Amino acid sequence: MIAYILRRVLYAVPIALSVSLVCFMLVHIAPGDPIAAIVPPNTPPEVVAHIRQEYGLDRPLPVQFGMWLGQVMQGNLGTSIATGRPVWSDLSVAIHNTLVLALAASLIGFLFGCLLGGVAGAFRGSWIDRGSAGVAAVGISIPNYWLGMGLVIVFSVMLNWLPAMGAGADGATGWDRDHLLHIILPAVTLSIIPMGITARTVRGMVIEVLGQDFITLLRGKGMRRFGVFWHVAKNTAPNALAVMGLQLGYLMGGSILVETVFSWPGTGLLLNNAIFQRDIPVLQGTILVLSMFFVTLNLLVDLAQALLDPRVSRR
Amino acid sequence: MSQNSAVEAGLAVVTRAEPAAVPGYWAGVQRRLWRDKTTMLCGTILLAMALAIAFAGAIAPHDPYHGSILHRLKPIGTPHFPLGTDELGRDMLTRLLYGGRLSWFLGITPVAVATVIGASLGVTAGFAGGMLNTAIMRMTDVFYAFPSVLLAVAISGALGAGVFNAILSLTIVFIPPVIRVAESVTTGVRNLDYVESARASGAGTGRIVYVQVLPNVLGPIFVYSTSLVGVSMIVAAGLSFLGLGTTPPLAEWGLMLNTLRPAIYLQPMVTVLPGFCIFLTSFCFNMVSDGLRAAMDVRR
Numbered sequence: 001m002i003a004y005i006l007r008r009v010l011y012a013v014p015i016a017l018s019v020s021l022v023c024f025m026l027v028h029i030a031p032g033d034p035i036a037a038i039v040p041p042n043t044p045p046e047v048v049a050h051i052r053q054e055y056g057l058d059r060p061l062p063v064q065f066g067m068w069l070g071q072v073m074q075g076n077l078g079t080s081i082a083t084g085r086p087v088w089s090d091l092s093v094a095i096h097n098t099l100v101l102a103l104a105a106s107l108i109g110f111l112f113g114c115l116l117g118g119v120a121g122a123f124r125g126s127w128i129d130r131g132s133a134g135v136a137a138v139g140i141s142i143p144n145y146w147l148g149m150g151l152v153i154v155f156s157v158m159l160n161w162l163p164a165m166g167a168g169a170d171g172a173t174g175w176d177r178d179h180l181l182h183i184i185l186p187a188v189t190l191s192i193i194p195m196g197i198t199a200r201t202v203r204g205m206v207i208e209v210l211g212q213d214f215i216t217l218l219r220g221k222g223m224r225r226f227g228v229f230w231h232v233a234k235n236t237a238p239n240a241l242a243v244m245g246l247q248l249g250y251l252m253g254g255s256i257l258v259e260t261v262f263s264w265p266g267t268g269l270l271l272n273n274a275i276f277q278r279d280i281p282v283l284q285g286t287i288l289v290l291s292m293f294f295v296t297l298n299l300l301v302d303l304a305q306a307l308l309d310p311r312v313s314r315r
Numbered sequence: 316m317s318q319n320s321a322v323e324a325g326l327a328v329v330t331r332a333e334p335a336a337v338p339g340y341w342a343g344v345q346r347r348l349w350r351d352k353t354t355m356l357c358g359t360i361l362l363a364m365a366l367a368i369a370f371a372g373a374i375a376p377h378d379p380y381h382g383s384i385l386h387r388l389k390p391i392g393t394p395h396f397p398l399g400t401d402e403l404g405r406d407m408l409t410r411l412l413y414g415g416r417l418s419w420f421l422g423i424t425p426v427a428v429a430t431v432i433g434a435s436l437g438v439t440a441g442f443a444g445g446m447l448n449t450a451i452m453r454m455t456d457v458f459y460a461f462p463s464v465l466l467a468v469a470i471s472g473a474l475g476a477g478v479f480n481a482i483l484s485l486t487i488v489f490i491p492p493v494i495r496v497a498e499s500v501t502t503g504v505r506n507l508d509y510v511e512s513a514r515a516s517g518a519g520t521g522r523i524v525y526v527q528v529l530p531n532v533l534g535p536i537f538v539y540s541t542s543l544v545g546v547s548m549i550v551a552a553g554l555s556f557l558g559l560g561t562t563p564p565l566a567e568w569g570l571m572l573n574t575l576r577p578a579i580y581l582q583p584m585v586t587v588l589p590g591f592c593i594f595l596t597s598f599c600f601n602m603v604s605d606g607l608r609a610a611m612d613v614r615r
Binding site for chain 2: 014015016018019022023026027029030031137138140141142143145146149150152153157158249250252253254256257260261271272274275276278280283287290291294295298
């Protein structure tokens, strides 16, 4: 087990390095001179050259990458071109807001996905199974930014029940009624994809577990339905949790469209603004932090799975 | 987005290889497809949409770029404007038809390009094995470390708006999953007896790849790629929705959805139309892909 954990952690190191390399390269695939974005157009060339030297942009790329990585390791993600503030100051607030939204959406998606998939797997071939397969298929085919607009039309414009914009006063900071009302629509919108995927996975797992010999044995011993259900749940849980953990990562990175629809003050909105202002340091920092979060989450999911199900580490 | 589910589903198909050209295999596939009502229905819808957008010039009642302030945001069912008008008074039906061209192009091209590149790399990795396999597959792992939507947004965000940049970024996003599937099927086929016997009978590497391997791996790779089209449609339109793909005044479903967004309080039914087109296309592609998978899966 310890060998597995070590191996898995060591494996994450080159991945994390390569991910930061890709993020570093983002600045260099962006058209235009990065200096041109921060100085006025009529700056004398010698000043531009000086600034270039100051930023280390005249050095070879590998050296620049090393310098940049050193800064990132110390928590310095650079300075926003648009606001002049450190990238991290805006990013930390946005990450918090996105995390709150993604956690809420994962929770909703996980609960309903397990319910849908579990029932479908237990009553395989029934109308419940077909219905839930339909819901799952729609769930993964629906553009969530469109679903968000639809929910706004129904619940905000027509019924006037829920707010359509923002996260409430000061962002997603509180648990009072106002903040909870603000999170419902974006969280439900965002939960549709993980719900569909969890439902599919859980259905497959339940069918597989129900077909195993020990279930026949338990039934043969006269165990009641609920007892059998408990055994099925225990065997399905590690995989379902793994899927959910990964989904949380996808939601953190994939919430940009839904956040834009609901003007949710998270990383999606930050990215969106960065794209429009061509604020590459903010774009780079946000992508880096989100993908590092994803890498870490992948690692944690693998480790948790190995702890819950010792068979994983022996593969 | 739901690309990871598609990846999982794809890996499920590829655990075993199709038998080589058994007489009647394709006839069986055709028969199973023909019986599959859902797939046939979704396929028909897709065909109808493809024809409608291909002949948009002949069907569309108006000019897609010509608007009139007098006819802004008319509701569905207005005389002369069966699906209403948009925020600049342009006919929605016309723009949806023309918009389909770009949306389909943006959705399908990246998958097609990624399939060619990913399949070449994946088959190479799977067939060669060893160092080459390790090199290609570790490269793939790096791109798996990004959530797919984030990677697409990052690349096209850095490159800037534009159809070409959007296609480029989506292609980069879809190459790694295709490589994984192609590698996995090829590895499965490589160790089968008929490849071994071909090698024993003196066939060269090129010949084995061409005669024994390719015919047996292209089917699963193709089925997997069709499952990516649905995702690609959604993400491509999503990029335009963010202002990263197509730029105004071009007609494209994602962009139309974005520019109509402020009008949800005035004409909610008109504003949801482009999104419905994206959903319908994506849903039908997903269903057809599932149908193809089931029909080509010999085990069933």
